[in-house]
Amino acid sequence: MRILRFNDDAFEPTLQKIVNRGAAAQGDVCFTVQEIIDDVRRRGDSALFEHTEKYDRLRLTAETLEVSAEEIDQALAGVSEESLAALRLAAERIAAFHAKQKEQTWLSTEEEDVLLGQMVRPLDRVGIYVPGGKAAYPSSVLMNAVPAKVAGVPEVIMVVPMPGGEVNPHVLAAAHLAGVDRIFKVGGAQAVAALAFGTQSVPRVDKITGPGNIYVATAKQQVFGQVDIDMIAGPSEILIINDGSGDPAHLAADLLGQAEHDELASSILITTDDKIAKKVAKEVEKQLKELSRETIARKAIEAFGAIFIARDLDEAIAFSNRIAPEHLELAVDNPFEILPRIRHAGAIFLGHYTPEAAGDYLAGPNHTLPTGGTARFFSPLSTNDFVKKSSIVSFSRNGLERLGKEIVHIAELEGLEAHGRSVSIRLEK
Amino acid sequence: MRILRFNDDAFEPTLQKIVNRGAAAQGDVCFTVQEIIDDVRRRGDSALFEHTEKYDRLRLTAETLEVSAEEIDQALAGVSEESLAALRLAAERIAAFHAKQKEQTWLSTEEEDVLLGQMVRPLDRVGIYVPGGKAAYPSSVLMNAVPAKVAGVPEVIMVVPMPGGEVNPHVLAAAHLAGVDRIFKVGGAQAVAALAFGTQSVPRVDKITGPGNIYVATAKQQVFGQVDIDMIAGPSEILIINDGSGDPAHLAADLLGQAEHDELASSILITTDDKIAKKVAKEVEKQLKELSRETIARKAIEAFGAIFIARDLDEAIAFSNRIAPEHLELAVDNPFEILPRIRHAGAIFLGHYTPEAAGDYLAGPNHTLPTGGTARFFSPLSTNDFVKKSSIVSFSRNGLERLGKEIVHIAELEGLEAHGRSVSIRLEK
Structure with a gap:
């Protein structure tokens, strides 16, 4: 893993390569997606079925489109007690954290002759996109559906593609635990269009959240305004600030936890200590060889990983505020001492026993976070994303x-x- | 003004015409805007100056681009004491209401071994778009700048086009009262681009809010992601629910207050009382003739105005929830009794002494509201639009x-x- 100082010639070019890695050429994705959306909007179910057969090799009818109670039971039967318990713990902890974000309707009676207030109401119906196939993550289901339910949304609709009919039982189990109301076996731009405009079988929703590939992201962008959407996420990233304390093996493990996501993931350590920089680089190489996803992680580390050496913590913090990272670890001895100086970050993990992975699954806060420097102005997905407000005025x-x-x-x-x-x-x- | 019942043949076509009035053909606006944005992004100040000369007939330099302290003083000198007092009262009331929306950073110590929380921080720098020329509204300045300052944004940048050098002193006075930090004499897509990417003279911002024409709205949409934006507003609308109580002249005045905005504005009264329907229609005609903006208001009333007769309040409320209006007046004897049944509305005005105009200026809540049915999922502009959050996790x-x-x-x-x-x-x- 490369080690650079701020005054190295390679520093700025390396940083620019990392920062700009998300600007992928979209080419004709935009046009293809628009055609699919128009088609589903016009023809409803039949267009939805045709696109699903084409992209997912799955022939659906109005009768088989929705996941049935029997299919849920079957999935649950295939999930171990241990897995169910782990997912249940995660769901409970996510619910407890998101309950603290809940805002109340309020009315001000400060003036005797004018009443002012703000009414908070859950959205009527929300759609959650869950990727299918290999990248089917039960944790994504929990992180989207649980906050919607905590907000009080009466109807949470999930869409998940089932390529060739293949279904991930843990995804269905997570949906069941989170209280998802209905699940449809569709994905891609066609699923986003069905949620945004409604079809004969799929009800129209007010907001669509959840991760997806470039087609899904583009479709969400195109239906924005017709419905609300969550943010469009770019490639994931971690920045670790270190003061020389802590175990190099732990820091290396955290960098690799990010790198194994995909080849565009970025893992950066910024440390004030030369020696730990070298030790972490060595550890990364050692641990890489033990990983099942070595190829992906190695590509990410080589292309978008770096260890930077800062003169002092001031320089490290200024760097972090410049980057506005999605995940920020404060791997220092007194993390709360520097917290007030962190201006921008999606989620902040403090101290030597808080690996970012804890936040991915069950610490409680949402794992849907602003990427690519957008933590300057975007916030983590929250309960407030599933409500809307009305002003109240009475003279x-x-x-x-x-x-x-x-x-x-x-x-x-x-x-x-x-x-x-x-x-x-x-x-x- | 036409009067219709729900079972009239003309009811549904009339409603569809009103609901779809915002779907204006954009044609090549999109492309023109993209070219302007690319040009400003690439060439900075010189592109900004060229486009300003072309569209606003105003030749600017780096020295004259920004409104100077002298220009502010000059504007203030041209504003009457009475106007200043009215604007000051509005600014104070808006600030007081928006202060109540402020969220605090919190940390949960419920668990002895895990700390969780949410850090709330103001955005670093915000850009506010203010239309110039005829539609230059000091109230828009207050409704955007005051919440940003209440949120704690250190640097609020305003852009306002000054066609031919013309400047509205009340707009500058409002900016001064609201604590706007810098004002640039530019508008259109070129001003949005300058705020989103920065130029030699205009600093890059984190979020752009404020109303504008189709070029401004399209530009905001195109820079979304690079910066955050507020919602894209469509044509304005009011829905009044009436139970037969109240004065027909008051209801007519409220319908016209909306209609005078522009020719696409929609004014709808839904009442359970035949007689008041006829009286309001007559009053609208009478008051129209007395208006300085009669031509605009008449066009809006004829194209997108209607009085609907409902069987009972249940039907009226169901209709309102279907429309999700931007402005909703509950002109009934017991407005708080039906408030809990209102599911979607930007702002709700209760009782016979709360004309919507009160909310436009100084009741306190924001007048930037979701239009065209988007109150189903969007909220009024608020203090929370000018902050972002970071999750805190410490094991x-x-x-x-x-x-x-x-x-x-x-x-x-x-x-x-x-x-x-x-x-x-x-x-x-």
């Missing part, structure tokens, strides 16, 4: 008399006479 | 020992061995 006659003059005045400033008139007409008699 | 060794087995188990279920390894390696010795 008494006294209130309108007290404030009416200024309302009319501003309306006149803006040349909106009828606005002012709607106030003054009420105060005439 | 002690005990915590990792207590929960490590399940983390490793789920990692194995998902085939992510290195994830599990980052936990188990810490528990080996």
